[in-house]
Amino acid sequence: MTREFAGFKAIVTGGASGIGDATVRRLQSLGASVAVLDLNPAGAAEGAVAVRCDVSDGASVTEAVRAAADRLGGIDVVVNNAGIGARGTIEANPDEEWRRVLEINVLGIVRVSRAALPHLRRSSSAAIVNTCSIAATAGLPERALYSASKGAVLSLTLAMAADHVREGIRVNCVNPGTVDTPWVGRLLDAAADPAAERSALKARQPHGRLVSAEEVAAAIAYLASPLSGSTTGTSLAVDGGMQGLRVRPP
Numbered sequence: 201m202t203r204e205f206a207g208f209k210a211i212v213t214g215g216a217s218g219i220g221d222a223t224v225r226r227l228q229s230l231g232a233s234v235a236v237l238d239l240n241p242a243g244a245a246e247g248a249v250a251v252r253c254d255v256s257d258g259a260s261v262t263e264a265v266r267a268a269a270d271r272l273g274g275i276d277v278v279v280n281n282a283g284i285g286a287r288g289t290i291e292a293n294p295d296e297e298w299r300r301v302l303e304i305n306v307l308g309i310v311r312v313s314r315a316a317l318p319h320l321r322r323s324s325s326a327a328i329v330n331t332c333s334i335a336a337t338a339g340l341p342e343r344a345l346y347s348a349s350k351g352a353v354l355s356l357t358l359a360m361a362a363d364h365v366r367e368g369i370r371v372n373c374v375n376p377g378t379v380d381t382p383w384v385g386r387l388l389d390a391a392a393d394p395a396a397e398r399s400a401l402k403a404r405q406p407h408g409r410l411v412s413a414e415e416v417a418a419a420i421a422y423l424a425s426p427l428s429g430s431t432t433g434t435s436l437a438v439d440g441g442m443q444g445l446r447v448r449p450p
């Protein structure tokens with residue numbers, strides 16, 4: 201990819217940190233104009249349109265997507281990346297925590313995509329890419345709520361792909377494994393021995409290291425670009441082999 205996104209306008213939720221920030225920079229480097237929709241847009245990459253947005257709040261999303269479309273002059277690409285984690289079994293979190301996480305991780309995608317669809321219909325190369333997770337299908341222990349939210353993202357991706365394929369709007373998702381982002385950094389910092397925890401985490405990855413945010417961003421850019429023009433309703437794993445390899449290397 202060189203200038204695949206010349207003239208493209210993209211919005212990236214959760215674009216001020218981690219995978220979202222790497223995606224913003226990648227899309228910009230490929231020629232796109234990008235708006236970052238984030239709770240804390242202050243960290244948005246230079247040159248991006250920074251819009252404060254809480255994807256769990258319908259009015260905030262409507263206003264933010266309108267502002268982004270106005271300032272960019274349309275929307276061709278939506279990257280639904282904002283998401284939060286949750287630990288524990290189904291007994292660990294009360295109903296209100298389930299609602300809070302599902303509001304962000306699932307309904308956030310619904311709201312942003314719904315608000316963007318009228319703009320995407322006017323694009324000649326429209327794509328939505330959702331940030332899912334290997335948690336959608338892995339059966340991870342102590343991640344009931346997070347896994348359920350990402351399972352919903354996977355099904356939603358397929359359903360949206362079916363609904364909008366005839367309109368020329370492609371919908372795909374990426375399934376990252378363990379990615380070296382501020383989120384994972386915060387989890388490691390909370391451990392008794394962060395350095396030892398990081399080494400143990402790396403050792404659990406089939407390819408022996410954490411996935412980089414840039415690697416996930418490159419996959420998102422591919423799925424958002426005309427290079428994947430006949431690809432819709434798929435998930436692309438970016439996980440060092442976690443999902444695909446039945447037999448782990450020794």
Ligand code: NAD
Pocket residue numbers: 213214215216217218219220237238239240253254255256281282283284285304331332333334375376377378379380381382383384
């Ligand atoms: P991160 O915490 O570094 O960044 C998340 C961004 O989302 C932040 O800028 C935050 O302000 C924003 N955000 C949070 N709640 C929001 C809301 N309600 N409205 C708008 N913005 C909001 O996280 P990350 O690791 O880059 O994760 C990004 C996405 O990748 C998430 O959907 C996450 O589930 C997914 N993911 C991450 C990993 C990983 O290992 N880091 C693995 C698989 C999937």
